[in-house]
Amino acid sequence: MAQTLVLYVDIDYSSPYALSAYAALEAKGLSYTLEALDLRARQNTTPQFGRVSLTSRVPTLVDDEFSLSESSAIAEYLEDVYGAPQYPRVLPAQPRPRARARQIQAWLRSDLAALRAERPTTVIYANKNPQPLSASARAAADKLLAAAESLIDERGGPLFGEWCVADVDLAVMLARLSANGDTVPVQILKYVETQFQHPAVQSWWARAKQAMA
Amino acid sequence: MAQTLVLYVDIDYSSPYALSAYAALEAKGLSYTLEALDLRARQNTTPQFGRVSLTSRVPTLVDDEFSLSESSAIAEYLEDVYGAPQYPRVLPAQPRPRARARQIQAWLRSDLAALRAERPTTVIYANKNPQPLSASARAAADKLLAAAESLIDERGGPLFGEWCVADVDLAVMLARLSANGDTVPVQILKYVETQFQHPAVQSWWARAKQAMA
Ligand SMILES: [Ca+2]
Ligand SMILES: [Ca+2]
Ligand SMILES: [Ca+2]
Ligand SMILES: [Ca+2]
Numbered sequence: 279m280a281q282t283l284v285l286y287v288d289i290d291y292s293s294p295y296a297l298s299a300y301a302a303l304e305a306k307g308l309s310y311t312l313e314a315l316d317l318r319a320r321q322n323t324t325p326q327f328g329r330v331s332l333t334s335r336v337p338t339l340v341d342d343e344f345s346l347s348e349s350s351a352i353a354e355y356l357e358d359v360y361g362a363p364q365y366p367r368v369l370p371a372q373p374r375p376r377a378r379a380r381q382i383q384a385w386l387r388s389d390l391a392a393l394r395a396e397r398p399t400t401v402i403y404a405n406k407n408p409q410p411l412s413a414s415a416r417a418a419a420d421k422l423l424a425a426a427e428s429l430i431d432e433r434g435g436p437l438f439g440e441w442c443v444a445d446v447d448l449a450v451m452l453a454r455l456s457a458n459g460d461t462v463p464v465q466i467l468k469y470v471e472t473q474f475q476h477p478a479v480q481s482w483w484a485r486a487k488q489a490m491a
Numbered sequence: 492m493a494q495t496l497v498l499y500v501d502i503d504y505s506s507p508y509a510l511s512a513y514a515a516l517e518a519k520g521l522s523y524t525l526e527a528l529d530l531r532a533r534q535n536t537t538p539q540f541g542r543v544s545l546t547s548r549v550p551t552l553v554d555d556e557f558s559l560s561e562s563s564a565i566a567e568y569l570e571d572v573y574g575a576p577q578y579p580r581v582l583p584a585q586p587r588p589r590a591r592a593r594q595i596q597a598w599l600r601s602d603l604a605a606l607r608a609e610r611p612t613t614v615i616y617a618n619k620n621p622q623p624l625s626a627s628a629r630a631a632a633d634k635l636l637a638a639a640e641s642l643i644d645e646r647g648g649p650l651f652g653e654w655c656v657a658d659v660d661l662a663v664m665l666a667r668l669s670a671n672g673d674t675v676p677v678q679i680l681k682y683v684e685t686q687f688q689h690p691a692v693q694s695w696w697a698r699a700k701q702a703m704a
Contacts, residue, residue, distance in 0.1 A: 301595040332638050333598050346590050348597035350563075355590040377559050384561035385546050388600045425545050 281308035284340040286330070288317050291486035292399050294450045295349035295387070297479070299337035301446045302353040302368045304478035306360050331446065350383045353443045370438040379437070379444035382429075386447050393418035397454035403483045404490050406458050419455055426452055426466055434468035449473035494528040494700035496523035499543070501530050503697035505612050507663045508600070512550035514659045515566040515581045517691035518571050563596045566656045583651040592650070592657035595642075599660050606631035610667035616696045619671050632668055639665055639679055644704050647681035654689065662686035670678070 286298035287395075315321040322334045330345050331338045334491055338347045339355070346355055353368050362371070366377060370376045392415035401407050411419055426448060427435050428453055436445045453470045456462045473479065498516055500509035504527075516523055524548045528534040528549060543558050544551045551560045552568070559568055575584070583589045599637050605628035614620050626631055639661060642650050649658045666683045669675045686692065 332594070332641065333602065333634065335598070344587050344590075348593055348594045348601075350597050351590055352591035354593050355586060358586040358589065373568060373571040374557050376571065377557075377564055380564035380567050381545070381559055381561045384563050384600065386599075387549070388561075389546065389548070421546065428545065436574065471617070 282340075283308055284313055285310055286313045286315055286322075286327070286336050286338040286340070288336050289314040289321075290317075290489050291482060293336060296337040297450065297482045298349040298443055298447050299339065299352040300482055301476065301478040302349075302356050302443045303339070304481075305368050305441070305443070306356050306365045308356075308360060308365070309483060328468050328469070350380070350387065353383075353481045367440065368443045370440070370442055375438040378429075382437075382444045383447055385425075386451050390418040390422055390451070391449075393422065393454060393473065395426075397458055397460070398428060399450065399454065399486075401458040402450070402453045402484065403457075403486045403488050419460070422451060423466065425453075426469070430465055430469045432465055432468070434465070434470075434472035436473070445473050446479060449479070495553075495555045496521055497526055498523055499526045499528055499535075499540070499549050499551040501549050502527040502534075503530075503702050504695060506549060507612050507660065509550040510663065510695045511562040511656055511660050512552060512565040514689065514691040515562075515569050515656045515694055516552070517694075518581050518654070518656070519569050519578045521573060521578070522571075525598065531544070546670070562598065563593070566596075576677075581656045583653070583655055588651040591642075592655050595650075595657045596660055598638075599664050603631040603635055603664070606635065606664075606667060610671055612663065612667065612698075612699075614671040615663070615666045616670075616699045624673070632673070635664060636675060636679065639682070640676060643678055643682045645678055645681070647678070647683075647685035649686070658686050659689065659692060660690070 285299060287300060288295065315327065321327065324337060328334060330340060331347050333347050335347045337349050337352060338345055339352045347351055357367065357369050369379055392412060396409070396411055396415045397407060436442065437448065449470050450463065452466055453474070454468050456470050498512060500506065500513060528540065530549070534540065535549060541547060543553060544560050546560050548560045550562050550565060551558055552565045559565055570580065570582050580593055605625060609622070609624055609628045610620060649655065650661065662683050665675065665679055666687070669680050669683050
């Protein structure tokens, strides 16, 4: 009954967490319905969506009578219920790389706030921000770049040999800098370019651009 | 070689995320060393700790030559590597309750910022904050209480039948209100009291009080 899957996202397609859940679901090759909510019109706080989501957040996945918010929890759930080998993996198979992927996902969701504020995802597919980074955003950018350089190889391939959903999360965070024209090492540029080739990332930005038009 | 496990936490024992990782490690019954870093003296930014942690954050778990930050990733790693039935579970066994536990963990780490700022964990074991909540912290508190009430039963037992690490995370977030004297439903009080009986939570607050003395 894969037809019962619904993914709720934001109507602007600007949430990197909605993109992350979308990429995980696309990677699984499951059939599903995409529902876009207008968060500025508070469509996530209606009683109808309140019955769906415990926390009124997007992304939210509905699988039959079960609904689940938080993008990292959604990827884990898909991995548990629609697992390998029948479905492609969205997290590494081995415990240590899987742990590192989870660390990256959790870190990018709970740190680097100044960078996220000064370089929203709209700089990736729409207007750039010409303002230099503040000192705290600069510190966040330096921390991000140092961690990324220690994780990324020269070819820009996936972090753990095979693609995983943390590649989308890390590439989007790095693109807040690279797509905006902020200076980043060439190795980082290569990684972002390579990871942005993923069909789910491409189709998501196409939706985002269309939503702005 | 369980003796090679090291958990790095903050010297104030005030980080709810350090407590979460500590509770997971204690629940596993593994032998380990606890290392407390003085974050105000920037002991997490030394080259020595930089080699240990990719992101200079606590908690960080070191298991032999592998080190891992982010409390939720640490709990998952312990579950993968020191799994049931040899070791007690720290996450629910079944996919849907496990997914809900992960949702709660991710949500509490990425939302409710105003509540976390106005009710730091020090209100739990040290000075209360007599200031009323601001409008945004009040909205966060109401959202937290509504979600908690829909998850919690009348006896204050664990969320998913058996204890899991999300019980620690949720109880600590709720205790920012209940321990401070902010009004909460009796069902919430009961849950916090019951979950705070966990030996890891008790021993952590004892360390926190000692650190303040
Ligand atoms: Ca069903
Ligand atoms: Ca999310
Ligand atoms: Ca070893
Ligand atoms: Ca953490």
